[in-house]
Structures are given as structure tokens and as C-alpha cells.
Amino acid sequence: MGKFILKNIEEIVAAACITFTTILVVINVIMRYVLNSGIVWTEEVATGSFVWSVFIGAIAVYKNHGHVGVDMVVKAFPKSVQKVVAIASDILLLVLNGFMGYLAVLYVMMTKTKMTPVLGVSSAYISFSILICFVGMTLYSAYFVYQDICGKKEEEEVK
Numbered sequence: 040m041g042k043f044i045l046k047n048i049e050e051i052v053a054a055a056c057i058t059f060t061t062i063l064v065v066i067n068v069i070m071r072y073v074l075n076s077g078i079v080w081t082e083e084v085a086t087g088s089f090v091w092s093v094f095i096g097a098i099a100v101y102k103n104h105g106h107v108g109v110d111m112v113v114k115a116f117p118k119s120v121q122k123v124v125a126i127a128s129d130i131l132l133l134v135l136n137g138f139m140g141y142l143a144v145l146y147v148m149m150t151k152t153k154m155t156p157v158l159g160v161s162s163a164y165i166s167f168s169i170l171i172c173f174v175g176m177t178l179y180s181a182y183f184v185y186q187d188i189c190g191k192k193e194e195e196e197v198k
Contacts, residue, residue: 049095049096049098049102052095053091053092053093053095053096053099054092056091056092057096059088060085060088060089060092063081063085063088064085066078067081067085079157080158083155083156083157086165087155087164087165090165090168091165091168093168094171094172095171095172095175097172097176098171098172098175098176098179101175101176102175113125125187126184126187129183129184129187130184132176132180132183133177133183136173136177136180137173137177139173139176140170140173140176140177143166143172143173143174146166146169146170147166147167150162150163150165150166151163
């Protein structure tokens with residue numbers, strides 16, 4: 040069970056956030072239209088939770104190679120060229136995700152003093168999800184480069 044949780048932590052966290060968002064919105068709709076009194080902070084909390092679900096979900100999709108890519112041309116090349124292209128593209132993604140992680144640090148630092156309108160808490164709690172996203176994607180990119188160089192990806196796909 041613990042291994043399953045660690046292997047799927049991104050999916051679990053993203054699912055928990057989107058579930059929490061949905062429950063919060065449904066409760067607020069019921070409160071507003073049935074009881075004529077909404078909860079003022081639910082929109083802010085639901086939005087923050089949704090943002091977290093999106094960015095953590097992006098890590099999960101990246102981890103499983105689920106982002107859209109067009110490899111029709113690459114598959115026409117010999118296997119040796121395909122391997123070089125895979126390594127080059129993974130190195131490029133490693134650099135880009137690392138740079139985005141750096142920019143995310145700057146963004147979190149900027150939002151640290153900006154308070155949310157209703158709850159009055161730091162916006163950094165929401166924008167920190169961006170940093171987690173790009174750090175996670177950078178780590179997975181490094182792992183993908185390792186897999187490409189060591190030939191582990193092909194072995195795993197055969198299993």
C-alpha cells in the first residue's frame with residue numbers, strides 16, 4: 040500500500056484537491072440557493088484548491104508521458120537517431136523545466152506579501168503549487184535523461 044501511494048502521490052494529491060474543490064463548491068451552491076446564505080470564503084479556497092489540482096496533475100501527466108507530442112517524423116528515423124532525439128529533447132525539457140522552476144521561485148517570492156482578498160493569507164500558499172510543479176517536472180526530466188542514456192526506458196516498456 041505504501042509503495043502504491045508513493046508511486047501515485049501526484050495523482051492522489053491532485054484527485055484530493057479536485058474532490059475538495061467540488062465538495063466545497065457544491066456545499067456553497069446549496070447554502071446560497073437553498074438556505075439563502077453563502078459562505079464567503081469558499082470561492083477563494085476552492086480556486087486555490089483547483090490551482091493546486093491543476094499543477095500537481097501536470098506533474099502526474101508529465102511523469103506518465105501524457106502530454107501531447109508529435110513523434111511521427113522521429114519514428115521514421117533509425118533507432119540510433121531516435122535515441123539521440125529522445126536524449127536531446129529530454130535534456131531540453133530538463134533545462135526548460137529547471138528554468139521555469141527558477142522563475143517560479145521568483146514568482147512565489149513576489150506573491151509572499153500579496154494577501155488574498157477574503158481570508159487575508161499570503162498568495163504564496165497558492166503560487167507555491169507552481170514551484171512544486173516545475174521542481175517535480177525537473178526531477179522527472181532528469182530521471183528521463185537517465186533512462187534514455189542507460190536504456191532503461193525500452194526495458195520498462197517491454198514489461
